[in-house]
Amino acid sequence: MPVLVMKFGGTSVATLDRIRRAAKRVGVEVAKGYDVIVIVSAMSGKTNELVGWVNETSPMYDAREYDAVVSSGENVTAGLMALTLQEMDVPARSWQGWQVPVKTTSAHSSARIEEIPSDNIMAKFQQGMRVAVVAGFQGVSPEGRITTLGRGGSDTTAVAFAAAFDAERCDIYTDVDGVYTTDPRVSAKARKLDKIAFEEMLELASLGAKVLQTRSVELAMRYKVKLRVLSSFEEQSDTAGTLVCDEEEIMESNVVAGVAFSRDEAKMTLVSVADRPGIAATIFTALSEAGVNVDMIVQNIAEEGRTDMTWSCPNDQVKRAEKAMDAAKESGVIRFDEMIADMDVAKVSVVGIGMRSHTGVAAKMFRVLSNEGINIKVITTSEIKISVLIDRKYMELAVQALHDAFELEKSA
Amino acid sequence: MPVLVMKFGGTSVATLDRIRRAAKRVGVEVAKGYDVIVIVSAMSGKTNELVGWVNETSPMYDAREYDAVVSSGENVTAGLMALTLQEMDVPARSWQGWQVPVKTTSAHSSARIEEIPSDNIMAKFQQGMRVAVVAGFQGVSPEGRITTLGRGGSDTTAVAFAAAFDAERCDIYTDVDGVYTTDPRVSAKARKLDKIAFEEMLELASLGAKVLQTRSVELAMRYKVKLRVLSSFEEQSDTAGTLVCDEEEIMESNVVAGVAFSRDEAKMTLVSVADRPGIAATIFTALSEAGVNVDMIVQNIAEEGRTDMTWSCPNDQVKRAEKAMDAAKESGVIRFDEMIADMDVAKVSVVGIGMRSHTGVAAKMFRVLSNEGINIKVITTSEIKISVLIDRKYMELAVQALHDAFELEKSA
Numbered sequence: 001m002p003v004l005v006m007k008f009g010g011t012s013v014a015t016l017d018r019i020r021r022a023a024k025r026v027g028v029e030v031a032k033g034y035d036v037i038v039i040v041s042a043m044s045g046k047t048n049e050l051v052g053w054v055n056e057t058s059p060m061y062d063a064r065e066y067d068a069v070v071s072s073g074e075n076v077t078a079g080l081m082a083l084t085l086q087e088m089d090v091p092a093r094s095w096q097g098w099q100v101p102v103k104t105t106s107a108h109s110s111a112r113i114e115e116i117p118s119d120n121i122m123a124k125f126q127q128g129m130r131v132a133v134v135a136g137f138q139g140v141s142p143e144g145r146i147t148t149l150g151r152g153g154s155d156t157t158a159v160a161f162a163a164a165f166d167a168e169r170c171d172i173y174t175d176v177d178g179v180y181t182t183d184p185r186v187s188a189k190a191r192k193l194d195k196i197a198f199e200e201m202l203e204l205a206s207l208g209a210k211v212l213q214t215r216s217v218e219l220a221m222r223y224k225v226k227l228r229v230l231s232s233f234e235e236q237s238d239t240a241g242t243l244v245c246d247e248e249e250i251m252e253s254n255v256v257a258g259v260a261f262s263r264d265e266a267k268m269t270l271v272s273v274a275d276r277p278g279i280a281a282t283i284f285t286a287l288s289e290a291g292v293n294v295d296m297i298v299q300n301i302a303e304e305g306r307t308d309m310t311w312s313c314p315n316d317q318v319k320r321a322e323k324a325m326d327a328a329k330e331s332g333v334i335r336f337d338e339m340i341a342d343m344d345v346a347k348v349s350v351v352g353i354g355m356r357s358h359t360g361v362a363a364k365m366f367r368v369l370s371n372e373g374i375n376i377k378v379i380t381t382s383e384i385k386i387s388v389l390i391d392r393k394y395m396e397l398a399v400q401a402l403h404d405a406f407e408l409e410k411s412a
Numbered sequence: 413m414p415v416l417v418m419k420f421g422g423t424s425v426a427t428l429d430r431i432r433r434a435a436k437r438v439g440v441e442v443a444k445g446y447d448v449i450v451i452v453s454a455m456s457g458k459t460n461e462l463v464g465w466v467n468e469t470s471p472m473y474d475a476r477e478y479d480a481v482v483s484s485g486e487n488v489t490a491g492l493m494a495l496t497l498q499e500m501d502v503p504a505r506s507w508q509g510w511q512v513p514v515k516t517t518s519a520h521s522s523a524r525i526e527e528i529p530s531d532n533i534m535a536k537f538q539q540g541m542r543v544a545v546v547a548g549f550q551g552v553s554p555e556g557r558i559t560t561l562g563r564g565g566s567d568t569t570a571v572a573f574a575a576a577f578d579a580e581r582c583d584i585y586t587d588v589d590g591v592y593t594t595d596p597r598v599s600a601k602a603r604k605l606d607k608i609a610f611e612e613m614l615e616l617a618s619l620g621a622k623v624l625q626t627r628s629v630e631l632a633m634r635y636k637v638k639l640r641v642l643s644s645f646e647e648q649s650d651t652a653g654t655l656v657c658d659e660e661e662i663m664e665s666n667v668v669a670g671v672a673f674s675r676d677e678a679k680m681t682l683v684s685v686a687d688r689p690g691i692a693a694t695i696f697t698a699l700s701e702a703g704v705n706v707d708m709i710v711q712n713i714a715e716e717g718r719t720d721m722t723w724s725c726p727n728d729q730v731k732r733a734e735k736a737m738d739a740a741k742e743s744g745v746i747r748f749d750e751m752i753a754d755m756d757v758a759k760v761s762v763v764g765i766g767m768r769s770h771t772g773v774a775a776k777m778f779r780v781l782s783n784e785g786i787n788i789k790v791i792t793t794s795e796i797k798i799s800v801l802i803d804r805k806y807m808e809l810a811v812q813a814l815h816d817a818f819e820l821e822k823s824a
Binding site: 016019050058061062064076079080082083084093096145 | 496
């Protein structure tokens with residue numbers, strides 16, 4: 001029988017009633033003839049509670065013990081979901097990560113899945129079991145210790161199971177009904193997309209649209225897993241939600257698929273850096289070693305032999321970056337006059353695979369912002385994305401103007 | 413290095429502060445030179461919450477899923493305890509049941525421990541680890557599924573580890589400071605015992621003194637594990653609490669060690685049963701098959717060919733017993749005139765290994781009760797115990813009178 005993977009996030013299993021509602025959706029797919037693998041998160045709030053306890057107990061915690069503690073929430077939901085399905089006369093049982101086993105690297109609290117043997121669960125399907133409920137977010141290391149995949153890791157568990165079992169589709173049930181052209185809270189004209197290409201979703205995910213864990217999209221792209229994002233709080237239908245798929249499966253699409261944004265950015269500038277070959281490498285190696293995730297980079301030649309170096313990074317890494325730069329200055333590795341951190345910035349991006357074949361998207365974006373009187377501080381581009389850093393107070397205005405200008409409220 | 417097992421119950425690990433306090437006690441034993449195996453329960457209330465969810469989800473639950481769900485509380489405490497010890501610079505790590513592995517039977521939710529291989533943890537001790545924190549109450553079946561040992565099972569986990577690791581002692585930390593001659597809430601003269609024999613503890617445990625799980629005492633007796641019950645809320649000392657040990661280790665003891673009681677009893681009588689060979693077997697087989705735990709049994713010959721059959725069983729099994737007897741009557745297997753259930757009874761027992769060599773204990777007990785005007789409904793005796801069923805309203809009076817008469821407030 002064809003296999004379907006269904007993943008239910010924390011809000012979709014937050015109470016026994018919601019677990020029952022999710023189980024009913026599973027029952028519908030079983031009735032259609034699917035063998036179903038259900039991946040569950042912890043009941044919402046549970047993982048945060050556990051993480052809080054670990055942090056309070058040991059601020060510099062041993063990641064192996066962190067994993068042993070925080071993985072327990074998913075085990076509870078998996079058992080309760082299996083019991084709920086059994087009550088509905090659907091043959092089901094639960095699996096914890098080590099029982100499958102979900103084999104991962106030993107990188108505790110951010111482990112990567114290496115292998116998921118399918119024989120164990122497949123044998124049960126052949127014996128008449130119809131649903132395997134698997135605790136998401138967790139696995140087991142080569143040393144036999146429990147690992148976790150990082151926050152949002154249950155999405156990755158779901159996609160990895162879909163790949164390992166050659167599933168027809170991987171349905172991600174969440175508290176939103178799909179992927180939107182932009183956040184509906186910022187633009188009332190935001191429209192739900194029926195389909196979006198993996199590459200676009202990947203850019204949106206990493207740009208702060210928190211619908212899917214970035215790694216799950218990467219994995220789905222690599223293994224061509226059809227991924228559907230849909231709400232567990234709306235009517236069930238075969239066309240609900242947004243299908244994340246290969247771009248070949250999308251017949252028509254707008255040049256720009258969506259407008260993403262992030263408020264958690266900061267802009268940092270080293271003023272008048274003594275310029276010499278390799279100075280950029282020196283600066284960004286030091287930042288990387290300090291654990292700063294640099295996003296955009298701009299270099300201006302100020303005068304002969306001096307340069308201004310500007311980058312953006314997450315807000316909460318500014319202190320760390322300042323410390324690293326001060327240390328590098330003190331040790332004489334780099335020289336600069338001044339360091340400026342601007343916390344009041346936001347990043348706004350337009351994303352679309354159509355950009356590959358359409359020119360003028362960047363020019364149009366800059367014109368739209370200019371017409372609104374919005375000054376662009378930093379620009380970066382990729383093949384299918386243009387991002388700008390602007391004053392944070394203009395963020396909503398920029399998103400709305402771009403959404404209008406690219407006519408995202410209309411489908412292709 | 414000698415191994416010590418320390419078990420902390422739910423109230424002893426109910427909060428992060430209490431876990432810290434428990435960890436400090438462990439640190440003291442490590443400093444003395446012990447390698448310590450710590451067995452932890454779930455934070456108090458957690459297991460009840462999980463059991464509640466399972467019951468609400470599925471009243472006739474699959475015990476395998478029940479075990480998967482309710483075992484998760486111990487995993488959380490084990491990880492938090494290991495982290496707390498690490499914060500105190502004590503080398504420690506946590507183990508879940510399947511990681512040791514604690515091999516059990518497949519009798520889910522009341523599994524028995526079959527084997528605990530010590531090599532895994534011993535190797536870590538040899539590498540410098542000083543504390544192995546093990547999640548209590550759980551194990552793994554031959555099929556690789558999670559099992560639990562029944563409520564209070566962490567006591568049994570602790571004793572089994574003490575036996576497997578040939579531990580010097582097994583310290584059970586709880587919310588009472590030891591085993592008393594009777595419940596101090598019933599008699600103000602109750603005295604804490606410094607030592608008690610396994611056999612006596614076994615009778616007290618099964619008579620409703622809820623300090624230790626009965627099976628843990630059986631196991632300790634079989635493997636000669638020195639068991640100490642002490643409070644985690646009082647000062648640490650080598651002589652604190654009560655030592656449960658072989659009777660040879662107890663130099664002097666009172667004839668009677670303690671007075672136990674239970675309010676959860678009911679007395680049931682079948683009036684005028686048609687008597688024939690094998691009638692008792694028929695009745696008690698039917699009750700046993702209905703899941704009724706019959707405790708005391710009395711048979712009176714009423715008249716030629718007729719008999720009254722009386723037994724006691726837990727209060728909450730009366731309905732079940734009535735159903736079984738009605739069914740047996742209907743199918744013609746047994747005949748009786750009337751069935752009477754008396755819920756207003758209590759069981760009071762005196763226990764002591766000294767009874768083996770001292771006569772007259774029963775006579776004295778009956779005289780004491782008679783002097784107080786208390787009518788005895790049923791009597792049973794074992795080698796070291798005499799139990800009577802009386803009206804519940806006289807229970808406290810009976811306990812106090814017996815405690816006085818046997819001078820239990822004085823040590824031997």
